Amino acid sequence: MPERFYGVRHHGPGSARAVVAALAEQRPDVLLVEGPPEADALVKWVADERLVPPVALLGYVADDPRQAAYWPFAVFSPEWQAIRWATAHDVPVRFFDLPYAYRLGREDEPADRPERPADPIGELAAAAGYDDPERWWEDVVEHRGAPAFEAIGEAMAAIRAESAEDPNDLVREAHMRGVLREVRKTHANLAVVCGAWHVPALTAKVSAAHDTALLKGRKKTKVTFTWVPWTYGRLASWQGYGAGVRSPGWYHHLFTTPDEVVTRWLVAAAGVLRDEGVPTSSAHVIEAVRLAEALAILRARPLAGLAELTEATRAVLCEGDELRVELIGRRLVVSERLGAVPDDMPAVPLARDLAAQQRTLRLKAEALERVLDLDLRREIDLGRSRLLHRLRLLRVPWGEPGDNYRGKGTFRESWRLRWLPEFAISLVEAGGYGTTVAGAATAKVTEDARAAETLAEVTPLVEVCLLADLPEAYPAVLHALDTRAALDADVAHLMGAVPPLARTLRYGDVRGTDVTSLVEVTNGLVVRVCVGLPGAVTSLADEAAGALRDLVDAVHAALAMLDDPALRDRWLEALGGLAGSDRTHPLIAGRVTRLLYDAGRLDADETRRRMGLVLTAGTPPSDAAHWIEGFLAGGGLLLVHDTALLSLVDQWLAGVAADSFTDVLPLLRRTFGTFAEPERRSIGERVRGGVTAAEPAAFALDDERAAAVLPTLAVLLGREIHHG
Known part of the structure; x- marks a missing residue:
């Protein structure tokens, strides 16, 4: 032949x-x-x-x-x-x-x-x-x-x-x-x-x-x-001539379905909708089949094709809802079917090690995205967490931290998992670092630590070693951290390094990691921050002050996690010096005053006195507004419970000159806009009730003047206030 x-x-x-x-x-x-x-x-x-x-x-x-x-x-x-x-x-x-x-x-x-x-x-x-x-x-x-x-x-x-x-x-x-x-x-x-x-x-x-x-x-x-x-x-x-089709799921159905192609397809489409909680009955399927076949006859087609099936699905099963049509298109027309290869398939050693760990940890690679919630107190979930973190280090992001990711701070972690075919190449590339996932991740972190030129580059690696459980990488990372910290005199860089180190110290026990060697490094950084902070908060532009305020908050929250009263006292003393200095940018001065008040270093009377000094006619309205923004960044609940502070803010606001009010309004709107709705409602009710002083009996409310303030307060609070 x-x-x-x-x-x-x-x-x-x-x-x-x-x-x-x-x-x-x-x-x-x-x-x-x-x-x-x-x-x-x-x-x-x-x-x-x-x-x-x-x-x-x-x-x-x-x-x-x-x-x-x-x-x-x-x-x-x-x-x-x-x-x-x-x-x-x-x-x-x-x-x-x-x-x-x-x-x-x-x-x-x-x-x-x-x-x-x-x-x-x-x-x-x-x-x-x-x-x-x-x-x-x-x-x-x-x-x-x-x-x-x-x-x-x-x-x-x-x-x-x-x-x-x-x-x-x-x-x-x-x-x-x-x-x-x-x-x-x-x-x-x-x-x-x-x-x-x-x-x-x-x-x-x-x-x-x-x-x-x-x-x-x-x-x-x-x-x-x-x-x-x-x-x-x-x-x-897939790009290129003849290399791809728009509807592989449909073609899979055509090839694997021996008979009743139209009916079986629409039954599957109904199943997709039912899985999403959309009520779809057998009557829907029957009517959709009739419509698809009728369309094929009108168009002189030998059999209803994907176009007719899609139109019938849209009209009958989805009732015109395009989101449902797109769902069926993604799940059925395209499909995210993932193939499989034998475990003994020739591959780089790193890929074989990953396959072995996937079996041990019962962590199956799937093409469809799914959410994986982990409890780090369980050995298998701890192993899964370490594997996913190690793969991210090797640029194989099989898992991405979920929206409610709290893995660094609690016993819980949430991940979004989705396996992509190109990860096979990433594993080949990463194979140059080692034959096992742990070994390759250790070598990668070590290389990154040695190549890091700044403190900001090396600090995250400390936390990475914790999350991925790479104890053999610690010596190189700590050496790089020590070296970069000693050479870096930028207080902002030093402050940025403190939170990840504090998290590592605080939650190392959760993951069974020995982190005692980090204590000395962390203490040294905090001391250097406390010494250099007074000089860093002066002569700042407003944008730079906002960035430094965020760093102050981050360091303050990080030190609260550590069981080190002496270190925390050192920090609070440094904040006390900033709050009492007239060289401190008002945004930061207001913020550290609030932190000191929340920490019990300032009582209510002293806090009111300091606010009163700021909210005077001699202080430029923009400086006062920045101070208020920093002070109230912790939320509006303080104003709800301390009517004296609310009275001070109210009196200052009423005294702002008209030509200055438009300048400070955006700052105040931004401040009050961050308050939770219940907090804004309570503040509005207090203002409407006419009681904002600590001593209600000694405060005489002028109804006419109060009514004039209400429109402005409504703008600040983002809600309508009725005077009655």
Whole structure:
């Protein structure tokens, strides 16, 4: 039987069925498939039931894993089904595309090379009067059984005759023809499965000398190949001619559903909605099936396609709700099905170690995002936490901290998990640091610590060592921390280093980590902050003062976590000096006054006295507003309970000159706008009640003057105030 060429659409279920049927009829002696020949040794794995598509061949440069490429396969890919048939019938299989090793490092390729049509199938669809290539392919191939391979080849030849040739294609096809010549010497009955675009070039009569000239001068790069899991989401978004389809979930359904394609699809769509709590009955499904089939008849289609099913879903199941349509599109039309590879698949040692830990920790890689809540008091959850933190260090962000992430401060952690195919490359790249996840993470942190040039770069690594449990990295990190801290005289940098160190000291016991070596470093930093803080708070612009105020809050909160009264006293003494200095920026002066009051270092009378000194006619309104902003940053509950303080603010506000009021209004609105709604309501009720002094009996309310203030208070509090 003569050789046969099966020109297919990559990832076309109709092509996949037709190829299998044709191979069963031809019974070839050898099968040639478009793909990288370096992966020939991996063909045998296709027969292994543990290799579950979607999967991809991953090729990368051994010395530079960042240079990598993928060849994805779905269960409905014609190439996959052809290889499956061949391995089941003991037919030798060879990939016969240009070796990936020859495609790398080519500097002589023309930058302005002509491009082939973006999608030859689209050209054919347009010629047939279709505006959607996938819809045309469904009508003429997917819903009609077997494609006419000869007719498709002729159509491609016609398109190529009118299109500019891509030099890359010419080189690839020259190599393919060379392999064909070689195989013909030993086999007469051979089958070729390749993209339909290449069939005219492979069947053309071209001399061996011509092809040799095209391939001359190419150097080979050392590359490595393996199988890796893939997802339908990545298949849908994959770039390049013939490499992706918009609806892989739909094509999977077409290929794997033997009958009742329309009904089963709409039943699945109803299931997606039910999973989200949307009531969807059998009557909905029945009506949707009728509508989809009616649309197909009106449009003279052999079977309701995805367009008709989507319209029926939108109208009947989703009742016009586009969000529900998008949900079905994401879950069903595209799908996030994730493939699987055998545990003993050839891979870098780091990937094998990760796979072993995933089994031990019962942490399955999934393509759909899911939330994982951990209790760090459980050994298995602690292990999961450490693994996820280590992978983030290695730039494999399988897990991202959730919105309610509290892992550094409590026994609870929340993560959002989602495995992406490109993490396979990240593992290859990280494999240079070690053969295990723990070893590689330790080496990465050590390298980062030694390369850190500033204190801000090295400080987070201390906390990282805690979260990821990397005790062997501590010596290098602490040495770098000590060195950078000694050389850094910027108080803001020193203050920024204190919170992560304090968290490490406070919560090391939660994770079973010895952190005693950090005590001396942390104490030294806090002392240096206390000494340098007075000079850092003077002559500040408003924006810089705001940044320093945030640092003061962070250090104050961090020291509250430590069981070190002497260190905390030292800090509060430094804050007391700032509060009493007229050189301190008013925003910071107000903030430290509030911190001292909350810490019991200032009583209520002294606090009122200090506020009274600030809120006088001699103080510029903008300075007073900044002081108020800093003081009330802790919330408005203090004004609710201390009517004397509320009275001081009220009296000062009433005395602000009209020409200054517009300048301070944004600051005050920002301050009062941070209050919780119940706090603003209580303050408003107190103002409306006319009692804002500590001694109500001694305070005479002028109704007319009070009414004049109410509109301004309404603006500040963000709520309407009624005077009655």
